[in-house]
Amino acid sequence: MNLPTPETEVCRTQAGKKKSAPLPAVCLGVVMPVFNEAAMVDEILRRVLEQPCVQEVVIVNDASTDGTSETLALWSARDARVRIVSHPINQGKGATIRTGLATISAPVVIIQDADLEYDPAEYERLLEPIRRDEADVVYGSRFARRERPPTAWWHHWGIGLLTWVTNTLTGLKLTDEATCYKVFRREVIDRLKLEEDRFGFCPEVTVKVSKLNVRLREIPIRYHPRTCKEGKKIRLSDGFEALWCLVKYSWFK
Secondary structure, eight states, X not given: OOOOOSSOBOSOOOTTOOOOOOOOSSOEEEEEEESSOTTTHHHHHHHHHTOTTEEEXXXXXXXXXXXXXXXXXXXXXXXXXXXXXXXXXXXXXXXXXXXXXXXOOOSEEEEOOSSSSSOXXXXXXXXXXXXXXXOSEEEEESSSSSSOOSOOHHHHHHHHHHHHHHHHHHOOOOSOTTOSOEEEEHHHHTTOOOOOOSTTXXXXXXXXXXXXXXXXXXXXXXXXXXXXXXTOOOOHHHHHHHHHHHHIIIIIO
16 A cells, blocks of 8 residues: 655645635634543643644533533633533534534634644644645644554554545545544535534545545644543444445445
8 A cells, every 4th residue: 555755745736726815823723522531621722722823712512521511611711712612412523523613713623632642732734734825634644654653553453444445435645544633724624514423524524525626635743542441432333433434425425
């Protein structure tokens, strides 16, 4: 399987694309789905809000029951950039992301998990291809770096399989389809009709982006995985669901 080198284009560039307007220094909207992350949400919010490019943070609390809601209320009162939206019943990661995308207004949007696996210090690097008007969508790849991230073999193999299937079905040349760090120009995300409620968001959005005439690039990022005991919520069954979503949105929708 041929993989792109770091910071490479992974889909065809638009022919004759009209030049986009320059982005302001503060331009990034962060959509953060949250469910029972009381142990980590305070620290990840601190790191997110430290980034100079962050314009707003929309946190969608998916009916947390562990004290997360109280921590979020403190942040909402402390920083005007923070906006909390709450689901009365748990609906799943994809549903929370849809709620956040419908709420946020910044010209560029990133998805941020409410844990410490991904580092918000990467935001400016991920924004750079969009600032240079060389990309409309940027994925942060955990596997485009020379060193392998410290993940279990089965996790590495599973993501590799999902990525290979994605590339086979879409014609992309990704190294990490399942990354959390997906960055979109506002006008791109507004063109997508998203449907998946759970972890099917990643394969669904990737397939649907591949059908648009937009520029997609990957940037290598750092990754600090956590275990299920530490709160990681994705399971083997979610991998099978992701495979089905890839087929469903590639062939039947």
